[in-house]
Amino acid sequence: GAGVSQSPRYKVTKRGQDVALRCDPISGHVSLYWYRQALGQGPEFLTYFNYEAQQDKSGLPNDRFSAERPEGSISTLTIQRTEQRDSAMYRCASSPGQVVEKLFFGSGTQLSVL
Amino acid sequence: AQSVSQHNHHVILSEAASLELGCNYSYGGTVNLFWYVQYPGQHLQLLLKYFSGDPLVKGIKGFEAEFIKSKFSFNLRKPSVQWSDTAEYFCAVIPFSGGYNKLIFGAGTRLAVHP
Numbered sequence: 117g118a119g120v121s122q123s124p125r126y127k128v129t130k131r132g133q134d135v136a137l138r139c140d141p142i143s144g145h146v147s148l149y150w151y152r153q154a155l156g157q158g159p160e161f162l163t164y165f166n167y168e169a170q171q172d173k174s175g176l177p178n179d180r181f182s183a184e185r186p187e188g189s190i191s192t193l194t195i196q197r198t199e200q201r202d203s204a205m206y207r208c209a210s211s212p213g214q215v216v217e218k219l220f221f222g223s224g225t226q227l228s229v230l
Numbered sequence: 231a232q233s234v235s236q237h238n239h240h241v242i243l244s245e246a247a248s249l250e251l252g253c254n255y256s257y258g259g260t261v262n263l264f265w266y267v268q269y270p271g272q273h274l275q276l277l278l279k280y281f282s283g284d285p286l287v288k289g290i291k292g293f294e295a296e297f298i299k300s301k302f303s304f305n306l307r308k309p310s311v312q313w314s315d316t317a318e319y320f321c322a323v324i325p326f327s328g329g330y331n332k333l334i335f336g337a338g339t340r341l342a343v344h345p
Contacts, residue, residue: 119273120273147331149333151335156239156337156338157337157338158234158236158320158322158335158336158337158338159274159320159335160335161332161333161334161335164331164332166331171331172331172332174332207274209274214331215331216262216324216331216333217279217281218276218279219266219274219276219333220273221273221274221275222273223273
C-alpha cells in the first residue's frame with residue numbers, strides 16, 4: 117500500500133477483554149515496529165520484527181502483551197485481559213531495511229479500556 | 231535511567247521568531263539521532279537525522295540540528311518559524327549499546343506558532 121495502515125483507528129473495550137491491533141506495513145518493508153504513546157508522552161518502544169522474526173520484545177510491559185508477524189508482512193499486537201492502564205495510542209511503523217534510517221508511521225490505534 | 235530529555239513541553243512563538251528546541255540524551259558511546267514531527271492530523275514523519283560526519287545537519291522545511299557530543303545534545307533550530315510549523319516535535323536516539331534498531335523517543339515538544 118501507499119503507507120502504513122493500522123486498524124481499527126479507534127477501539128473501545130471493557131476491562132478484561134482481549135484486543136487485537138493490526139498493522140499493515142508498506143509493501144516490501146523488512147522491519148516493523150510497535151510503539152505505545154500515552155497522553156503527553158513520546159512513543160514508547162514495545163517490540164520489533166525483521167521479516168517474521170521478532171528481534172526485540174524488551175519493551176512489552178508484561179506477558180499480557182504479545183505480537184506476531186507470521187508471514188513477514190502484516191503484524192498483530194494482542195493485549196489479553198485488558199486493563200485501564202493499557203489505554204493509549206498504539207503506533208506501528210515500518211522501515212525498508214534492517215538498519216533504522218527512517219521509520220514510516222501509521223495513523224495509530226487509539227485504545228480506550230473502560 | 232538512560233533517557234532522552236526534551237526540556238520544553240510547550241513553546242509558543244510568533245511568526246518570524248527563531249526557534250530552538252532542546253534535546254539531551256544520556257546514552258554513552260555511538261548514537262544515531264533523529265527529530266520527528268507530527269503535524270495536526272498527520273502521521274509522525276522524519277524531519278532530519280544524524281549518523282556521522284558534519285554535526286550540523288539540515289532537514290526539510292528549513293530546519294537544522296546540531297550534534298554536540300560533549301554535551302550529549304542534539305538541538306533543533308529554525309531561524310524564522312511559520313504558522314505551518316505548528317506541530318509536535320520529538321527527539322529520538324538509537325543507542326548502539328541497545329542494539330541498532332531500538333529507537334528511543336523523548337516526551338515531545340508542542341510548538342504553537344501564532345500569525
